[in-house]
Amino acid sequence: xxxxxxxxxxxxxxxxxxxxxxxxxxxxxxxxxxxxxxxxxxxxxxxxxxxxxxxxxxxxxxxxxxxxxxxxxxxxxxxxxxxxxxxxxxxxxxxxxxxxxxxxxxxxxxxxxxxxxxxxxxxxxxxxxxxxxxxxxxxxxxxxxxxxxxxxxxxxxxxxxxxxxxxxxxxxxxxxxxxxxxxxxxxxxxxxxxxxxxxxxxxxxxxxxxxxxxxxxxxxxxxxxxxxxxxxxxxxxxxxxxxxxxxxxxxxxxxxxxxxxxxxxxxxxxxxxxxxxxxxxxxxxxxxxxxxxxxxxxxxxxxxxxxxxxxxxxxxxxxxxxxxxxxxxxxxxxxxxxxxxxxxxxxxxxx
Amino acid sequence: xxxxxxxxxxxxxxxxxxxxxxxxxxxxxxxxxxxxxxxxxxxxxxxxxxxxxxxxxxxxxxxxxxxxxxxxxxxxxxxxxxxxxxxxxxxxxxxxxxxxxxxxxxxxxxxxxxxxxxxxxxxxxxxxxxxxxxxxxxxxxxxxxxxxxxxxxxxxxxxxxxxxxxxxxxxxxxxxxxxxxxxxxxxxxxxxxxxxxxxxxxxxxxxxxxxxxxxxxxxxxxxxxxxxxxxxxxx
Numbered sequence: 001x002x003x004x005x006x007x008x009x010x011x012x013x014x015x016x017x018x019x020x021x022x023x024x025x026x027x028x029x030x031x032x033x034x035x036x037x038x039x040x041x042x043x044x045x046x047x048x049x050x051x052x053x054x055x056x057x058x059x060x061x062x063x064x065x066x067x068x069x070x071x072x073x074x075x076x077x078x079x080x081x082x083x084x085x086x087x088x089x090x091x092x093x094x095x096x097x098x099x100x101x102x103x104x105x106x107x108x109x110x111x112x113x114x115x116x117x118x119x120x121x122x123x124x125x126x127x128x129x130x131x132x133x134x135x136x137x138x139x140x141x142x143x144x145x146x147x148x149x150x151x152x153x154x155x156x157x158x159x160x161x162x163x164x165x166x167x168x169x170x171x172x173x174x175x176x177x178x179x180x181x182x183x184x185x186x187x188x189x190x191x192x193x194x195x196x197x198x199x200x201x202x203x204x205x206x207x208x209x210x211x212x213x214x215x216x217x218x219x220x221x222x223x224x225x226x227x228x229x230x231x232x233x234x235x236x237x238x239x240x241x242x243x244x245x246x247x248x249x250x251x252x253x254x255x256x257x258x259x260x261x262x263x264x265x266x267x268x269x270x271x272x273x274x275x276x277x278x279x280x281x282x283x284x285x286x287x288x289x290x291x292x293x294x295x296x297x298x299x300x301x302x303x304x305x306x307x308x309x310x311x312x313x314x315x316x317x318x319x320x321x322x323x324x325x326x327x328x329x330x331x332x333x334x335x336x337x338x339x340x341x342x343x344x345x346x347x348x349x350x351x
Numbered sequence: 352x353x354x355x356x357x358x359x360x361x362x363x364x365x366x367x368x369x370x371x372x373x374x375x376x377x378x379x380x381x382x383x384x385x386x387x388x389x390x391x392x393x394x395x396x397x398x399x400x401x402x403x404x405x406x407x408x409x410x411x412x413x414x415x416x417x418x419x420x421x422x423x424x425x426x427x428x429x430x431x432x433x434x435x436x437x438x439x440x441x442x443x444x445x446x447x448x449x450x451x452x453x454x455x456x457x458x459x460x461x462x463x464x465x466x467x468x469x470x471x472x473x474x475x476x477x478x479x480x481x482x483x484x485x486x487x488x489x490x491x492x493x494x495x496x497x498x499x500x501x502x503x504x505x506x507x508x509x510x511x512x513x514x515x516x517x518x519x520x521x522x523x524x525x526x527x528x529x530x531x532x533x534x535x536x537x538x539x540x541x542x543x544x545x546x547x548x549x550x551x552x553x554x555x556x557x558x559x560x561x562x563x564x565x566x567x568x569x570x571x572x573x574x575x576x577x578x579x580x581x582x583x584x585x586x
Contacts, residue, residue, distance in 0.1 A: 201574065202554060
């Protein structure tokens with residue numbers, strides 16, 4: 001579909017340039033006696049067309065048309081076609097060469113650009129990997145250390161000590177699971193938007209699943225839920241959006257100090273569903289607010305070791321997921337206190 | 352000793368096999384281990400287990416092949432272990448005949464609960480149905496003879512389709528029924544708008560039953576896959 005549109009636009013562009021060439025030459029014919037400008041103008045036209053259109057075909061077509069036009073309108077005998085004269089063949093070869101060379105150059109440039117984008121993405125991925133590996137080391141140290149402690153000192157440890165070590169192992173494994181889930185989400189999107197598979201999802205089924213999962217992880221945290229009563233179907237990659245909501249809710253639990261209330265609200269207006277997760281905790285430091293969704297990747301070495309920072313990666317995963325759904329996620333501070341996270345998704349047309 | 356349930360575990364990862372075995376032994380199940388699809392099929396035919404725990408990503412063949420093979424001759428419950436992948440994998444495993452799936456990584460409690468549920472529903476196909484033709488779950492009651500659904504004694508007015516869906520789900524408690532399975536059972540045919548039609552009906556059922564998101568409801572949403580009616584003993 002897109003290709004067809006593109007081709008149509010290209011053909012129109014070609015016709016436009018050729019017509020412009022033709023008219024320009026007619027006008028020039030009135031003002032100047034000489035005809036030396038005519039082939040130049042056509043060559044310029046062919047060059048422009050090869051530069052702007054995709055592939056070789058239109059460039060070559062336009063050069064052939066130009067040759068015919070020059071032969072027909074601007075060489076003696078006027079308004080008659082005589083294609084076998086040597087001049088005509090030479091000019092045809094010249095124009096074809098221009099078309100092909102320009103086409104080749106354009107394609108080369110486009111490829112270089114693509115490669116540069118690829119390299120940039122690769123370095124982003126490398127940064128993420130570095131940051132993540134760093135964060136993975138801490139829980140792995142605990143797990144490995146605790147296991148060794150249990151195995152090597154099995155007979156010397158008291159029962160409570162065993163339990164405590166094992167609990168720590170479990171806690172850190174759970175943290176690892178969450179981290180890996182986030183990473184998986186990111187890799188699923190990595191190839192740009194290709195892997196996102198949107199399925200129509202019923203809003204209250206989504207919220208139900210999210211709440212049940214969240215309750216399992218944070219059983220003591222109450223959430224106030226406000227969603228419309230109507231049947232609302234939203235095309236989305238369910239697993240990813242589920243992850244976004246869980247991340248936002250957990251983010252509040254771990255980072256909104258002093259929070260007593262947590263809200264999950266969805267409103268629908270003009271085919272747009274707006275998801276809001278807000279709390280009445282300590283809010284977000286205004287300084288880090290602008291880069292809260294990218295901060296993780298930029299943060300070079302500020303005490304990564306000391307804090308278990310799941311938040312950074314969780315939020316940048318949210319941003320990546322929402323962007324892959326052609327939308328944007330926003331964070332701001334609530335009045336009088338607390339933080340607000342918001343994103344919108346298009347609902348299914350109910351026609 | 353001899354009347355313990357036999358469970359076949361087909362899983363190529365040694366450590367997972369070992370801890371699943373420990374859990375199952377601790378819960379008084381007899382365990383047979385296998386590490387490939389081919390070997391699993393052999394074990395299945397020679398030991399005739401009561402239940403199979405199957406990993407989908409096996410080195411020699413896709414686990415789906417195993418399900419297809421077993422389903423040609425037997426209705427033994429199969430629980431699939433799937434790495435967190437797409438919904439499609441789950442759907443295709445369920446549609447091939449698997450009874451349930453657990454996403455890796457999973458906890459002990461979850462695994463044991465699923466095994467119990469699968470064994471129970473296999474043993475007594477119409478498990479929660481009382482002799483008088485009624486199904487109960489918490490305060491929900493379905494009277495199959497009168498085709499009436501009540502919650503805490505109050506009759507819930509359901510349409511014909513809604514009742515059929517409820518009745519079908521309640522006869523398969525604790526089993527994930529895929530959208531396609533339910534649609535085929537209720538409407539008999541499958542077209543483009545079917546899933547939407549089912550989702551709208553389910554939304555109406557939830558509303559009529561007074562289900563609230565996040566609470567302990569009768570029906571569990573398996574997003575992108577299907578629905579599952581809860582079982583009393585497995586919450």
